[in-house]
Amino acid sequence: MKNLKKLTIDENYFYLNIIKSKHRKRKHSLSILSQIVKNRYEEFEQLVKNSDLSRIKKENFTLLEKEALLHLYNQPTIQLNNLKKEIKRSQCEFYSTHCPYCGLYHSDTFDHYLYKEEFPEFAIYSQNLIPSCSRCNRKKNTKWIKDSIRQYIYFYADKIPTVQFLFCSIAVTSDFLITRFYVDTKNCSNTIEKIIVENHFANLDLIEMYEENCNSFLSERKNTIKKYFSGTLAELKEIMKSDLEEYILKFGLNNWQSVLLDELIKQDDILSTWI
Template sequence: MIPSISNAQQTTDLLNLYSYSNSIISKLKIKLTTSEFNRVENTCQNCTIGEVSSFDHFLPKDEFPEFSVHPKNLIPSCSKCNGKKSVNWRNGLNSLFLNLYLDNLPDTQYLFVNVDHNLDFTFIIDNRNHIDLDLFSVIESHYIKLDLVNRFLENSNKVVSELSNTINSFKNKLPRAEIIDSVIETESSNRVLYGSNYWQSILKLTLVNNAVFMNNFYT
């Protein structure tokens, strides 16, 4: 895609249209972060970790000023993702990031958690389920460029604590299998809302299906 604006004054005028605090942009943010059930989901869609505090211009506004306020070029983002992406978006003809408006994300799982015998775990991106190679290449680049695997790990303690509290609350009231089934049911619903590769759900599902982890609550 080649920028179509060559006049310097036109470029300046177009860039001046964008301001995150602009009332129209603020209304757009509210619309984009409000679910069909009228609930505000103020979570960055690039990482599902941080709160939305900016709009990421998928096509950099300095390179494409004509898209500086185009709704489909503005992706609700946390400041960390926005900073890591910066003005980068392609390598030659290949996109470096997922376009969350245009790319059809697969329902197939590509985010996994490996757990060792000490219950230390790592997140990995893997194409064991045979996603289209071109799409998987963009997915892999998106996760690497935004450092998502490490950021998931850094934010995982709270998720593990929440899961542990749930298990401890019910371990004397329900059989172990029912607790596992309940967690699976809850996280299956969350994956419908947040995507098949929602990192918190993948982590919880991996842990409740890990015998060593579950045995910690029954010794």
């Protein structure tokens, strides 16, 4: 779990450029709206800077204005496609293809962090566009906030805790391994971060998802070790520790695979049956 990189583009220029491709009537209403959109972009940026995005208020647009602003996103254009490509291209290798919300599936859609039907002025605002998998996008849907508290990590700016908050345990039965993931934020120092992280995991059912996917991760590891490794347990653990360092660097400390590998290294009983 790592932050996304923000694009460094002139958002107002992008807005003015994209409306050039629209028909006369729509172009006219979007031009009239350009100052309001510019102000809203500034407001968004300021709130993010102050870690206060939850305080953003809706703007009152007429139905026609809303339709015109949404059209900018809903109608594919070369400019918008390029923007989406650029957002993905700017990320580290893993997040250029994978969803930051779950860290599991490919990002095949874009989520609007602020729901676009409520905040149409941010429909093409790069800082509101999160490359995400369709599952997370569908699950998150409109529910970015509840009782004035944000429900999902905002990957462009939220400080992702640097301490471990995702954990797992592996129990051995006679036939198989039972892996359980859990979130424990007691080591996180900031209360708001704690709540957002807990909401994020609960709302997206991430624990359930990781538990569904961990068996294939474990059996793949087991097969590779059985096939290619012929050393001692201590040597195997050294190799796995250096793998873990790479995982943490690539995916972050609280990525489900990093957490699973970290736990696996501690399981001598399991590993000794794999060599």
